[in-house]
Amino acid sequence: MKKYFKVWKQLSICAISSYLSNRIDSFSYFFGKVIRFGFFLLLIFSIFNYTDSLAGYSKYEVILFFLTFNLLDVFAQAFFRGIYLFKDEVRLGNFDFTLTRPVNPLFYSISRLTDILDMIFLIPILVFIVFTINKLGLEFGFLNIFLYLSLVLIGALTILGIHIISAGITMWTMESDNVVWFYRESMTIGRFPPEIYSGFLQFVFTFVMPVIMIVAFPVKALFGLLAFKWAVFALAYSVSFFYVSILLWKLSLKKYSSASS
Amino acid sequence: MKKYLAVFKLSLAREFEYRLNFLLGRLRNVIVLLLLFYVWRALTLKTGTFAGYSGQELITYVFGVNILRSVIFGIQSRRLASDINDGSFSKYLTQPLNIFWFQFFRELGQRAIHLLSAIFEVIIFVIILKVDIFIQTDVIILFALLVAAALSLALYYLLSYLVSMLAFWSCEAMGPRFLFEWFLEFASGAYFPLSILSQSIFLGLAFLPFAYLIFFPIELYLMRISIWQFLFGIGMQIIWILIVGILCRYVWNKGLKKYSGEGI
Numbered sequence: 001m002k003k004y005f006k007v008w009k010q011l012s013i014c015a016i017s018s019y020l021s022n023r024i025d026s027f028s029y030f031f032g033k034v035i036r037f038g039f040f041l042l043l044i045f046s047i048f049n050y051t052d053s054l055a056g057y058s059k060y061e062v063i064l065f066f067l068t069f070n071l072l073d074v075f076a077q078a079f080f081r082g083i084y085l086f087k088d089e090v091r092l093g094n095f096d097f098t099l100t101r102p103v104n105p106l107f108y109s110i111s112r113l114t115d116i117l118d119m120i121f122l123i124p125i126l127v128f129i130v131f132t133i134n135k136l137g138l139e140f141g142f143l144n145i146f147l148y149l150s151l152v153l154i155g156a157l158t159i160l161g162i163h164i165i166s167a168g169i170t171m172w173t174m175e176s177d178n179v180v181w182f183y184r185e186s187m188t189i190g191r192f193p194p195e196i197y198s199g200f201l202q203f204v205f206t207f208v209m210p211v212i213m214i215v216a217f218p219v220k221a222l223f224g225l226l227a228f229k230w231a232v233f234a235l236a237y238s239v240s241f242f243y244v245s246i247l248l249w250k251l252s253l254k255k256y257s258s259a260s261s
Numbered sequence: 262m263k264k265y266l267a268v269f270k271l272s273l274a275r276e277f278e279y280r281l282n283f284l285l286g287r288l289r290n291v292i293v294l295l296l297l298f299y300v301w302r303a304l305t306l307k308t309g310t311f312a313g314y315s316g317q318e319l320i321t322y323v324f325g326v327n328i329l330r331s332v333i334f335g336i337q338s339r340r341l342a343s344d345i346n347d348g349s350f351s352k353y354l355t356q357p358l359n360i361f362w363f364q365f366f367r368e369l370g371q372r373a374i375h376l377l378s379a380i381f382e383v384i385i386f387v388i389i390l391k392v393d394i395f396i397q398t399d400v401i402i403l404f405a406l407l408v409a410a411a412l413s414l415a416l417y418y419l420l421s422y423l424v425s426m427l428a429f430w431s432c433e434a435m436g437p438r439f440l441f442e443w444f445l446e447f448a449s450g451a452y453f454p455l456s457i458l459s460q461s462i463f464l465g466l467a468f469l470p471f472a473y474l475i476f477f478p479i480e481l482y483l484m485r486i487s488i489w490q491f492l493f494g495i496g497m498q499i500i501w502i503l504i505v506g507i508l509c510r511y512v513w514n515k516g517l518k519k520y521s522g523e524g525i
Contacts (some may be wrong), residue, residue, distance in 0.1 A: 028436030032443045039447035046457045047304065050312045055303050185289045188296055196303040201295070 007103055012114040019116050030117045037121075040066060040191065055195035060136045061223065062193060067129045069190040074125060074156050078118035080163045081178055082110045087170050095171075095256070106249055109167055110160075124136045133222075144222050147231055151218035154238040158214050159183075161238070164245035168252040183209065190215030213237065265366040272370025287290045287378050290327055294386065297323045297452065318483050321395040322454055324383045330451050332410065333417045333474055335368040339438055345428035353518060359515075360439035365418060372414075387499040397482050405491065407473045409478040412498040417474050419505040420445075426509070429516030432523075450476025470501035 006110045044066060048059040057065070063128045074117050086109050089095045098105045110121040135141070166179035186209045215233050220226040278461060301323060305316035311410055314322070341364060344350040351362045387394055397403055424441045428434035448471035455466055456477045466472045477494045480486050488496070 022433050022436070024431055025433035025436030028433075028438075028440040032436070032440035035440065036443045039443075039452070042458065042462075043453050046453070046459070047300075049459070050457070051304060166421075181285055182288070183367070185285075185292045188292050192294065192300055196299045197295075199297070202301075 003108060004103070007108070008111050008114070008118075011112055012116070016116050017115045027231050030121070033117065033121055034050060037070065037125075055193045057193050058136075058196075058204035060132050061219075064129070064136070064222070065193050065216065065219050066118060066133050066191050067125060068167060069187065070125050070151070071122070071129065072152065072159060072214055073187050073190075074118045074121050075156060076159045076163070077117045080110050080160060081115040081118075081168055082108075082112035082255060085113055086167050088237045092169055105253070106164065106167070138223075140222060144224055147221035147226070148155050148218045151221050151226075151234055153236050155214035155218060155244050158210055158238045161242040164242075164249050168221060168248040169243070171252040186211050187215075210241075211236065263523070268363055268366040269370040269373075272514065276371055276374040283374070283378075287375070287382070289509075290331070290379070291382055293452075294323060294327050294382070297326075298390065312453065312454070317393055317395050318485070320392050321483060322479055324386070324394055325482055326475055327449055328376070328379045329381055329413075329475055329478060331375040332340070332372050333413050333416070334445075334451075335372055335421070337430060339421070339425060339435075341422065342425040342428040342434040343439060345425075345516075345520065346432050346434060346523075348522050350520070351520055362424070368418065373455070395483060396448055397484075399484075402481065404482060406478055406482050409473075409481055409495065409498065410430045412495065412502065413474045413478055415439070416470055416498055416502050416505065417445075419502060419509055420470060423509050423512060426512045426516050429512075429519045445471055448472065449474040449521075450479070454480075456480075470497075470505065473498045473501065 041063070044059065044062055048053065048062075052058070054062050086095075089098065089109070095105075095109075098108050101108060162183045163180060166183070169179050186205065189197070189201075189205050190211045194205070194216045197217060199203070202212060213234050217226055221231060301311065301319040302316070304311045305319060306313075309316050311319060328385070341350070341360075353363070358416075384524060397406070407491065421441075424438055425434065427437055448455075448466055448469060450472060451474075455463055455472055456487070458466070472492055477486075477498075507514070
């Protein structure tokens with residue numbers, strides 16, 4: 001564990017050096033993320049200038065859905081960013097060198113690039129979440145907060161599983177990282193409460209591409225709106241999904257043919 | 262002109278070659294379309310109206326954005342930045358073509374395919390979701406829309422070209438492009454009608470070029486603007502095209518002197 005932390009720390013230091021040497025790019029990317037975040041927040045505030053509720057949720061409740069979406073999305077961008085480089089690693093044959101390193105190739109492939117900008121961006125998101133929960137003025141019990149945090153972690157584990165599956169499929173197809181991009185696009189659905197969508201879409205985005213499970217379950221658990229059986233389902237789904245993703249990764253490693261090296 | 266037509270045709274063929282990339286690009290639009298459709302539907306479900314828009318107008322706005330952005334928002338000029346940065350821009354300087362028009366026709370070929378796909382998506386969703394959208398039948402309005410959309414296309418292309426030319430001075434042009442693209446997405450009204458924002462923000466955006474890319478043509482289609490507002494909008498489009506066009510020319514001349522062919 002200590003060895004892996006040291007590897008991650010070193011890789012992160014390299015990433016920081018890279019971001020600091022490309023200051024215009026870094027500043028622009030960060031500011032672009034702030035603009036995207038700010039405009040969506042502005043949209044929610046503007047919507048609530050005309051109405052009191054969206055699908056039965058108040059302004060700050062909707063904002064909490066949006067912030068939890070950002071928390072999980074930005075977390076994955078910050079810590080699993082390496083997967084976006086994996087396609088080229090495989091295509092160019094550089095993955096061979098990763099396999100020879102005395103470190104788990106899956107760990108290295110996922111964490112080889114830490115997005116420092118997203119790590120920094122996590123801080124205001126967490127501050128906003130605390131502020132919003134405070135603003136809601138509800139008396140949350142220990143169980144609600146525990147469930148919220150647990151389901152956020154469960155969501156993060158599912159996202160990690162999706163990234164591993166993407167890497168596995170990339171090794172099979174040798175050309176594309178479509179799964180991770182499909183996940184990125186699908187996560188958009190999590191910006192708003194799931195009740196606004198049709199029953200069919202809610203089904204698809206709970207069971208097939210579990211965006212609703214990842215983003216909405218924690219928030220609903222905090223509000224006391226999630227039946228305990230759904231929390232158990234999320235745990236079982238996430239662990240099974242992660243286990244399957246590891247199996248697929250191992251299978252893909254056996255299949256890896258080192259075509260371009 | 263013949264050579265640019267060849268570029269247009271090649272660009273069409275290229276889109277058919279990379280079908281998976283094309284489908285993924287469209288998928289993003291479809292998911293945003295679904296997200297916005299359901300947000301506005303939820304908001305208009307009770308009263309049938311929201312922020313001065315009828316439910317039908319809001320849904321038409323969302324579907325109209327899907328079509329309009331497919332024609333206007335392109336990515337070809339992004340290639341200009343990467344070409345300058347990696348030195349492959351040099352090859353264009355030796356070819357008997359104008360790179361501005363070369364990129365434009367390449368963009369146009371790509372946009373043509375995206376337009377057809379966007380219209381197809383809208384038809385499919387109108388049928389599946391059983392929604393009632395506003396169909397404009399007034400020929401004069403449709404002609405005015407055509408003019409406004411053509412000016413939007415020109416304005417977007419010039420803005421995008423200008424931002425890409427930052428690459429002449431810095432190898433870090435992609436970050437500013439990312440910033441530009443996200444600001445443009447929102448400030449153009451591609452996510453929501455700008456008039457739902459507070460009056461002060463709306464007025465601020467009305468004097469920037471972005472509002473005339475998407476918001477203005479769709480408001481025109483929905484007949485939510487007066488003749489004076491239409492003339493003001495067209496006037497703003499022309500003024501911004503002239504300003505950005507002159508800037509492009511100036512920056513191009515300066516940039517060419519600065520270009521060192523680094524990375525060849």
